[in-house]
Amino acid sequence: MTDYRKNCSKEELEFLESYDPARYEKPSVTADIVIFTMDEDDELCILLIKRGGFPYRDHWAIPGGFLEAGKESSEDAAKRELYEETGLKDIPLTQLYTFSDPDRDPRMHVVSVVYTALVPKMKLEFKAGDDAKDAKLFKIRYDIDGLNFASGSEIITKEDLAFDHSEIIKLAIRRLRNRIDYEPDAFSLLKDSSSFTIYELKLIYESIKNKSLDTANFRKSFMRNWLSEGVVRDRGEKSEGAGHKPAELYEFMGKGGD
Amino acid sequence: MTDYRKNCSKEELEFLESYDPARYEKPSVTADIVIFTMDEDDELCILLIKRGGFPYRDHWAIPGGFLEAGKESSEDAAKRELYEETGLKDIPLTQLYTFSDPDRDPRMHVVSVVYTALVPKMKLEFKAGDDAKDAKLFKIRYDIDGLNFASGSEIITKEDLAFDHSEIIKLAIRRLRNRIDYEPDAFSLLKDSSSFTIYELKLIYESIKNKSLDTANFRKSFMRNWLSEGVVRDRGEKSEGAGHKPAELYEFMGKGGD
DNA sequence: ACAAAAGTGTTCTATGTACACCCATGT
DNA sequence: ACATGGGTGTACATAGAACACTTTTGT
Numbered sequence: 220m221t222d223y224r225k226n227c228s229k230e231e232l233e234f235l236e237s238y239d240p241a242r243y244e245k246p247s248v249t250a251d252i253v254i255f256t257m258d259e260d261d262e263l264c265i266l267l268i269k270r271g272g273f274p275y276r277d278h279w280a281i282p283g284g285f286l287e288a289g290k291e292s293s294e295d296a297a298k299r300e301l302y303e304e305t306g307l308k309d310i311p312l313t314q315l316y317t318f319s320d321p322d323r324d325p326r327m328h329v330v331s332v333v334y335t336a337l338v339p340k341m342k343l344e345f346k347a348g349d350d351a352k353d354a355k356l357f358k359i360r361y362d363i364d365g366l367n368f369a370s371g372s373e374i375i376t377k378e379d380l381a382f383d384h385s386e387i388i389k390l391a392i393r394r395l396r397n398r399i400d401y402e403p404d405a406f407s408l409l410k411d412s413s414s415f416t417i418y419e420l421k422l423i424y425e426s427i428k429n430k431s432l433d434t435a436n437f438r439k440s441f442m443r444n445w446l447s448e449g450v451v452r453d454r455g456e457k458s459e460g461a462g463h464k465p466a467e468l469y470e471f472m473g474k475g476g477d
Numbered sequence: 478m479t480d481y482r483k484n485c486s487k488e489e490l491e492f493l494e495s496y497d498p499a500r501y502e503k504p505s506v507t508a509d510i511v512i513f514t515m516d517e518d519d520e521l522c523i524l525l526i527k528r529g530g531f532p533y534r535d536h537w538a539i540p541g542g543f544l545e546a547g548k549e550s551s552e553d554a555a556k557r558e559l560y561e562e563t564g565l566k567d568i569p570l571t572q573l574y575t576f577s578d579p580d581r582d583p584r585m586h587v588v589s590v591v592y593t594a595l596v597p598k599m600k601l602e603f604k605a606g607d608d609a610k611d612a613k614l615f616k617i618r619y620d621i622d623g624l625n626f627a628s629g630s631e632i633i634t635k636e637d638l639a640f641d642h643s644e645i646i647k648l649a650i651r652r653l654r655n656r657i658d659y660e661p662d663a664f665s666l667l668k669d670s671s672s673f674t675i676y677e678l679k680l681i682y683e684s685i686k687n688k689s690l691d692t693a694n695f696r697k698s699f700m701r702n703w704l705s706e707g708v709v710r711d712r713g714e715k716s717e718g719a720g721h722k723p724a725e726l727y728e729f730m731g732k733g734g735d
Numbered sequence: 736a737c738a739a740a741a742g743t744g745t746t747c748t749a750t751g752t753a754c755a756c757c758c759a760t761g762t
Numbered sequence: 763a764c765a766t767g768g769g770t771g772t773a774c775a776t777a778g779a780a781c782a783c784t785t786t787t788g789t
Binding site: 223224231238243244245246247248273274276285286287288289290291292293294314316317319320321322325326327328330332 | 481482488489496501502503504505506531532534543544545546547548549550551552572574575577578579580583584585586588590
Binding site: 691693694697698701717718719720721722723 | 749750751752753754758759760761762
């Protein structure tokens with residue numbers, strides 16, 4: 220693709236040279252990221268940023284930023300944004316969905332390509348940089364009105380979110396819930412994916428599915444889905460120092476690991 | 478979202494008025510569509526268009542076009558494009574993926590939001606309009622080198638496709654294969670979704686999965702997944718005039734239907 | 736002793752797959 | 763008669779959910 224011009228006719232080269240990309244009115248393009256973590260209470264959390272400028276000043280939003288045209292893919296833009304916002308590098312992102320309603324941003328037409336990232340909390344550094352006034356983790360909660368988000372005693376609802384971000388987050392959670400049964404997503408949320416117990420993993424599943432799971436059954440599907448497939452390895456060691464029977468330790472063998 | 482300005486402070490309104498969207502360099506945005514159909518040989522087909530202009534002149538491409546900024550969402554753009562290309566209206570589209578490599582188009586940075594459409598062949602009108610030199614249905618074939626596409630005696634491979642469209646099509650097929658087991662996608666490909674036999678449906682599944690299925694088992698899962706869920710209704714009629722035992726006729730009860 | 740988690744076993748049901756077999760129709 | 767699809771039934775392996783029970787640690 221990069222070398223397309225090499226195999227071109229003279230005629231076509233001329234066409235490419237004279238092509239004016241500014242001929243048509245274009246929308247802006249951003250890359251946004253839904254960042255999930257597990258907090259100290261073993262609850263699923265999302266990273267939100269309080270907007271310092273218009274529009275939606277003082278509303279909470281998921282991190283994101285404009286794509287640098289001609290220089291980066293939307294995934295690269297999301298990675299750059301993730302790094303600027305959290306100091307995290309080399310985190311695999313999965314594309315969630317692209318939102319493109321003409322009036323989802325009051326300034327202008329903005330097309331947002333949204334990605335999901337799953338990160339262990341300990342790796343998050345909060346950088347108070349750029350246009351971000353404030354960044355915080357919010358627990359994901361459910362009640363009769365649907366979703367809401369809690370950070371300590373502060374509880375925010377979809378009305379406190381900027382743009383269509385509440386829809387975006389809703390979709391991200393739905394997808395995560397579906398994926399977790401057949402993709403090794405949960406391992407990315409472990410404190411230490413190279414040494415963990417089945418119980419620790421179960422807590423992640425329970426928090427994402429928002430219901431408690433049967434120990435015996437969870438165990439069995441762990442063996443079938445991950446251990447016997449080589450996704451996970453038995454370290455042959457036991458946890459120690461906990462207030463209960465020592466547990467077998469496992470290691471996630473996926474991409475890069477730690 | 479539309480009425481965001483109504484609840485705005487004077488200060489913010491001024492900001493919005495003075496905001497200049499042209500400040501940043503923007504990529505172009507297109508909406509492309511992978512259109513699947515079943516042909517007269519009960520084989521899965523895709524609609525391709527021979528490009529009349531540069532770049533990739535005389536290469537085959539999936540239909541698509543630029544998004545009209547400020548006027549339409551990418552899905553609306555895809556619908557517009559689908560109508561211009563095939564005369565089809567009110568076909569549900571599902572978003573496939575967004576491709577955004579900076580050099581996937583030699584002219585400039587083009588972000589493409591790609592959709593999938595499933596349409597019965599009889600509804601397709603080929604319009605030789607616009608920049609389309611030629612539109613044709615290609616059978617989807619598999620061999621050692623992977624995918625290829627056949628229309629009569631003409632066989633084309635991924636090298637004959639424009640841009641990264643071979644990757645796009647590959648992904649679309651993979652997704653269709655996965656979806657077909659739990660989403661009622663196959664019904665959209667029936668000649669007549671309001672009166673069909675189980676066998677007709679089975680042909681669609683076989684073509685998409687590219688392997689033959691057991692009659693008895695297909696039947697059972699048809700009953701479980703669709704009939705008992707009310708997705709499909711038994712018409713209480715039998716097919717007639719075929720060279721075999723008359724078959725029960727069913728009706729798809731999904732969105733809009735016919 | 737008790738809480739907390741680790742770990743085993745059984746039972747029931749649903750699903751996926753393989754296969755054997757008979758039925759009705761047009762040619 | 764026979765090809766073509768329509769349709770039924772049986773058998774086996776695996777997956778998921780419910781639940782009962784034992785084990786080992788730290789406090």
